[in-house]
Amino acid sequence: MKLYSRPLSPASQKVRLVLTEKKLDWERQDVDLPNKENLEAWYLEMNSLGMLPTLIDNGHAFNESSVICEYLEDLHPDPSLRPVDLILRAKMRWWMGVVDDRLHYSAGAVVWPVMMRPALLEMSAEEREALLSRIPDRARQVRHRRWVEHGVDNPDFKQAVLVYRDTVQEMERMLSEHKWLAGNSFSLADCSLLPYFQAIKQMGWSGLYTSHSRVLDWFDRGQARSSYQAQITEQIPLPLLEKFQAVGAEFNQLLMETVTSAA
Structure with a gap:
């Protein structure tokens, strides 16, 4: 494998x-x-x-x-990461769908214009277009061109921040019912969402979730798992993390203003 x-x-x-x-x-x-x-x-x-x-x-x-x-x-069903209860299993798949349909795109829309765009702007227009035109997914080509041209001023950026806000609010509500996202056992739902909180944490944008106590507790418990330590925490070199946070700090106010202005 x-x-x-x-x-x-x-x-x-x-x-x-x-x-x-x-x-x-x-x-x-x-x-x-x-x-x-x-x-x-x-x-x-x-x-x-x-x-x-x-x-x-x-x-x-x-x-x-x-x-x-x-x-x-x-x-490999043992140890299981899928609830036995069918209602909880449906909730698990619903949360996985939230990632696939909304959060994955939104993570790219907030991080890409901040971290990836500067390198593309250093290229000539011809080099940049040659690179973007190699992307097989036409919709992704269009998005990346839009993000290069407009940076954080593109409408996807604001919408992505609001998707994070709405997701956090829904998680806060659901976590009042049980310990993890799909019941009292760690599941594929938690595996699916945890990396997308890491994506904003490493940019210094934890203000998107720290005011929600249940979500904060969920994320803390997720980060404490040995799997998270091995596959996420230990994979981020300190100099790279410092770079992310330095760049992210320039946009933190914009993110929080976007959240509050649409509240």
Whole structure:
């Protein structure tokens, strides 16, 4: 079993959490995103959209992180990360859908214009267009062009901040009913959401959730798990974390103003 991954990719992180929680034997190969290794022919052969992660198992390539997580749960059901109760299982899948349909896109929309855009602006227009045109997903091409052109002034940025706000509010309500997102046991739902809180924490944007005590407690407990320590906390070099937080500090006020102005 081999996972093509990236240390700071939230979608990769959630699969690594599942692999580690289940204590499986697996091999990892990191894909060099800054140098667009994910757009090389060898990788596109496994994942036609050039997205991370990709899992190879018994000669089969699996794309889409939620699909991979469910596959691993089906293949290795012990220890279980899926509730037995059908209502809680439905809640688990609902939260996984929140990530797939809203939060994954929103994390990119708030972080990408801040962290990735500067490097693209240093390129010539021709170099930049040549790079963007290699992205197989046309919708992603359009988004990235928009984010390069407008930075945090693009409408996706504000909408993404509000998605985070709304998600945190819904989590606060749901966590009043049980310890974890889909019951009193840690599940695929928690594996799915934790990396997207890491994405904003490492930018210094924890103000998006710290006023919600249940969410803060949930995140603290998630970070304390050995799987989180091994696959997320220990994967972030201190100099890189300091860079993220320095850049993120420039935009923290804008984020919080966006939240309060739309309240």
